[in-house]
Amino acid sequence: MSHELDxxxxxxxxxRDLDPQDWDQFSKEAHRGLDLMIDYxxxxxxxxxxxxxxxxxxxxxxxxxxxEGRPLASLIDEFADSMLPYANGNLHPLFMGWVHGAGTPVxxxxxxxxxxxxxxxxxxxxxxxxxxxxxxxxxxxxxxxxREASGVFVTGTSMANLVAAVVARTGALGEPIRRSxxxxxxxxxxxxxxxxxxxSIERAFEIVGIGSAYLRRIPVDAGRSMxxxxxxxxxxxxxxxxxxxxxxVGSAGxxxxxxxxxxxxxxxxxxxxxxxxxxxxxxxxLCVLSPxxxxxxxxxxxxxxxxxDFHKWLHVPYDAGFFLCRHPQIHRETFMSTxxxxxxxxxxxxxxxxxxxxxxxxLSRGFRALKTWFTFQxxxxxxxxxxxxxxxxIAKHLEALIAGSELFELRxxxxxNIVCFSVKGDETGEINRELVMDLHESGIAAPSITxxxxxxxxxxxxxxxxxxxxxxxxxxxxxxxxxxxIRARARERM
Numbered sequence: 001m002s003h004e005l006d007x008x009x010x011x012x013x014x015x016r017d018l019d020p021q022d023w024d025q026f027s028k029e030a031h032r033g034l035d036l037m038i039d040y041x042x043x044x045x046x047x048x049x050x051x052x053x054x055x056x057x058x059x060x061x062x063x064x065x066x067x068e069g070r071p072l073a074s075l076i077d078e079f080a081d082s083m084l085p086y087a088n089g090n091l092h093p094l095f096m097g098w099v100h101g102a103g104t105p106v107x108x109x110x111x112x113x114x115x116x117x118x119x120x121x122x123x124x125x126x127x128x129x130x131x132x133x134x135x136x137x138x139x140x141x142x143x144x145x146x147r148e149a150s151g152v153f154v155t156g157t158s159m160a161n162l163v164a165a166v167v168a169r170t171g172a173l174g175e176p177i178r179r180s181x182x183x184x185x186x187x188x189x190x191x192x193x194x195x196x197x198x199x200s201i202e203r204a205f206e207i208v209g210i211g212s213a214y215l216r217r218i219p220v221d222a223g224r225s226m227x228x229x230x231x232x233x234x235x236x237x238x239x240x241x242x243x244x245x246x247x248x249v250g251s252a253g254x255x256x257x258x259x260x261x262x263x264x265x266x267x268x269x270x271x272x273x274x275x276x277x278x279x280x281x282x283x284x285x286l287c288v289l290s291p292x293x294x295x296x297x298x299x300x301x302x303x304x305x306x307x308x309d310f311h312k313w314l315h316v317p318y319d320a321g322f323f324l325c326r327h328p329q330i331h332r333e334t335f336m337s338t339x340x341x342x343x344x345x346x347x348x349x350x351x352x353x354x355x356x357x358x359x360x361x362x363l364s365r366g367f368r369a370l371k372t373w374f375t376f377q378x379x380x381x382x383x384x385x386x387x388x389x390x391x392x393x394i395a396k397h398l399e400a401l402i403a404g405s406e407l408f409e410l411r412x413x414x415x416x417n418i419v420c421f422s423v424k425g426d427e428t429g430e431i432n433r434e435l436v437m438d439l440h441e442s443g444i445a446a447p448s449i450t451x452x453x454x455x456x457x458x459x460x461x462x463x464x465x466x467x468x469x470x471x472x473x474x475x476x477x478x479x480x481x482x483x484x485x486i487r488a489r490a491r492e493r494m
């Protein structure tokens with residue numbers, strides 16, 4: 001092995017690192033790349049929302065493993081030609097298919113800084129950890145949690161919901177369950193969420209080992225909020241059968257329609273029944289930043305834990321999810337490790353008592369806090385809250401346009417920023433499906449399809465801070481034109 005290493009070293013000459021040999025030239029190309037992206041953001045409205053990559057471009061990404069390097073200039077050119085034109089489109093004002101944040105130029109620059117620092121934020125004593133701690137303090141203030149509340153960055157709310165399930169399990173069964181496993185528990189754990197709750201809750205139960213069969217899906221009322229009387233009945237039945245209810249998941253902005261559970265009433269119920277109250281607030285939790293919307297999530301301040309995404313309504317670049325917990329001791333007991341390589345020291349880089357790796361499953365973690373910190377600092381909560389409220393006003397404008405359309409009908413009450421509608425008379429949903437694909441391929445707009453009452457409907461999620469009310473006229477006009485074309489084609493086939 002030593003001989004082989006010597007031969008390899010000889011073939012490359014003197015010892016070398018991976019830094020550029022010509023820093024000035026590198027700086028020139030790096031600035032060209034930054035200007036490329038700034039121009040890309042500046043001209044977002046001039047492009048199609050989405051376009052598929054042609055086969056000739058896709059084929060470029062079927063090449064063999066590269067053995068020799070290429071100049072940065074060549075890589076930037078290929079990125080500009082073969083990747084940038086074929087993104088998923090969530091920067092565009094008429095991207096409305098899914099609840100995706102639109103990013104900001106400030107966040108892009110912050111991400112560059114974080115990449116340059118290349119900090120591993122699993123732990124140890126360095127400034128990136130302090131930045132993450134400040135985000136925890138800010139969220140504790142925003143959600144009216146105790147100042148000593150704990151929190152940790154994760155990839156997104158799906159992961160935060162998984163963390164919540166694990167922490168709630170510890171809260172119910174104690175820290176020893178980490179070693180003994182669920183077979184040693186006194187009974188089968190059972191959790192509860194509405195029929196409208198996100199699928200990540202179900203997946204979390206599967207990963208944790210509780211089993212998705214023990215996540216009860218509770219019926220919803222006409223406003224698509226969880227029925228608390230049905231929840232109470234389900235819990236009473238499970239307890240009578242010897243099962244162990246431990247967790248209730250409330251939704252602050254469901255993925256299908258933006259519905260919000262009665263969080264205050266759920267908080268009362270969970271306190272009375274001694275159940276962990278977690279809130280999936282992927283985007284809706286951030287209503288607390290808008291004085292006009294904050295009343296909609298009353299009761300969120302009483303949760304035991306909250307999951308949310310900064311990369312949605314706050315437009316922090318992907319990814320930046322977060323888990324906030326009222327009970328720091330239970331949170332630490334769930335994840336803290338005694339591994340020798342994580343030992344703490346009274347001084348030096350290994351100092352500090354609590355590291356982020358003590359609060360979640362990741363040891364190697366990026367500096368997600370920096371782009372979040374830049375976003376809060378650059379815009380302030382007043383402007384961020386106003387941008388959130390603006391998307392809800394635009395959704396109401398779209399609701400009015402749909403209500404006044406001869407071709408469309410609303411399919412759900414607009415609670416926040418999501419509008420679900422259908423082509424009138426489309427009982428199978430096939431016209432809705434064709435319409436959405438038609439709009440995607442035209443590049444004009446990108447709504448999506450969801451299912452309500454078992455029927456495919458068109459879903460427009462207004463998330464983008466760049467979206468304006470006038471964009472809704474463009475969208476509805478394009479949707480109506482598509483519906484007419486689809487019906488005309490159907491008549492021709494008859």
